[in-house]
Ligand SMILES: O=C(O)CCC(=O)C(=O)O
């Protein structure tokens with residue numbers, strides 16, 4: 455029902471615009487009909503927004519208890535992309551946010567969750583946020599990071615298998631195709647970039663600034679090379695953890711994507727998509743941030759078993 459409402463909103467917005475144009479052809483009947491149509495569509499939009507707002511006034515783009523095939527919400531692109539080299543066929547011309555529960559299966563997410571749990575079992579932050587980066591080997595450890603490939607050496611073979619790396623690569627490729635399809639760009643002009651990492655968040659008090667995952671930020675500003683950000687969730691909001699919703703911060707109202715195991719959320723990385731993660735209140739939240747750039751100079755290889 456929600457999906458249908460969402461699609462209908464697009465249609466309503468279009469009819470709104472067409473309604474506006476027709477006002478210039480002004481017979482009084484046309485004006486009366488136009489006013490009536492505007493009134494009805496206005497209340498429908500208001501109704502829609504009420505329907506999709508959670509108790510705290512947040513618009514819910516994707517609720518944990520729904521399964522979405524594909525939902526896209528377009529937003530105007532920011533100027534950020536003009537401050538960097540532009541790449542034809544890749545640099546965003548169409549910006550927005552997408553959510554799909556149909557790209558990655560729950561079983562695949564469960565496998566990745568096991569990889570995350572195994573990796574984090576070797577270390578983890580003293581505060582509320584740990585990261586594990588298969589590319590650089592960075593793993594949170596107490597108040598610092600270690601290079602797990604160097605630190606654990608051969609012992610890692612007992613924890614991370616060749617198969618885990620293969621699955622990671624397979625999911626990454628699928629996500630890349632989905633981004634390309636959604637934003638109408640070439641999948642081959644998109645490159646994996648860093649940082650790309652597993653995250654584990656809980657309600658422990660922050661011990662260093664690295665634990666403060668809840669600050670609003672713009673990925674392109676924070677990480678530079680990002681053009682498209684994707685997030686793959688490995689656990690369920692309200693079942694595995696409380697708080698910890700992903701929030702897009704907009705001028706009129708904020709909107710949330712509630713994490714769900716296997717849910718893929720992706721968006722253009724500029725300031726059109728300012729966001730943050732709410733503080734986790736209880737439980738543990740696992741996700742993977744997989745980032746893409748249009749700039750081949752910033753591309754990184756898939757991690758391999760060294
Ligand atoms: O885990 C999330 O939902 C978002 C993480 C994030 O904003 C980031 O990695 O830049």
Ligand SMILES: [Fe+2]
Nearest residue numbers: 671672673729
């Ligand atoms: Fe982010």
